[in-house]
Amino acid sequence: MSAAAFDNTMLSILLNPDGKIPLAKDTNLPVEFAKLRAESAVEAIQKARRKIIVPAPASAELLTAIGPDAQQYINMVSRSRVFEIGNFDARCAAELALLNRDVFLHEDKKNKVEPYQKRKVDRQIVAICRVYGVTEIYTDDRGLAARARLCGITPVGIADIAIPDSARQGTLNLEPNEE
Numbered sequence: 001m002s003a004a005a006f007d008n009t010m011l012s013i014l015l016n017p018d019g020k021i022p023l024a025k026d027t028n029l030p031v032e033f034a035k036l037r038a039e040s041a042v043e044a045i046q047k048a049r050r051k052i053i054v055p056a057p058a059s060a061e062l063l064t065a066i067g068p069d070a071q072q073y074i075n076m077v078s079r080s081r082v083f084e085i086g087n088f089d090a091r092c093a094a095e096l097a098l099l100n101r102d103v104f105l106h107e108d109k110k111n112k113v114e115p116y117q118k119r120k121v122d123r124q125i126v127a128i129c130r131v132y133g134v135t136e137i138y139t140d141d142r143g144l145a146a147r148a149r150l151c152g153i154t155p156v157g158i159a160d161i162a163i164p165d166s167a168r169q170g171t172l173n174l175e176p177n178e179e
Helices: 008-015 034-047 056-079 090-110 116-131 142-150
Strands: 003-006 052-055 083-086 134-138 154-156
Touching (some): 003 116, 008 034, 052 056, 090 116, 090 142, 116 134, 134 142
Parallel strands (some): 003 052, 052 083
16 A cells, blocks of 8 residues: 655644745745645545655654654654654665666756755655655655656645635624614
8 A cells, every 4th residue: 555755844734833834836925724734634644544654854854843842743653553754774775776876866967956965865755755655745845846756756735735624614703783
């Protein structure tokens, strides 16, 4: 069965109250209902009895941003049935070596805008995703999304997730009429 993956951005939306919400492409404002969208994605993945892989480098980025409260997030992810930390092991190293040679070498020569360290971490995340059978990665990182796409993994941004019906429900002002 296939799995999904969450990068640092998606994890931050879910778990970090101070996390930065990505900007919508059409309005250049923060994506509306970002946390509800992320929670909806988790529910849908869980309902389909799939796993959410959290690549270890993405987890490290989140834990760095969270600071002293990091342990509670580690505990929450490790106790969850839906989340699994995707470690970078010998299989991932072999996968990354193949991807470096066959895919990334040619593409990254064209892309000198991003720092080498960022490209290197993105490649590790993609290799982990491939080894863990990930078919889509939830990310708003353009560089990571492009690298994932090159390797047959579909990137999904927070704005691509439908707003849950519960968030669409408006409220009515039912004040009594004073006539």
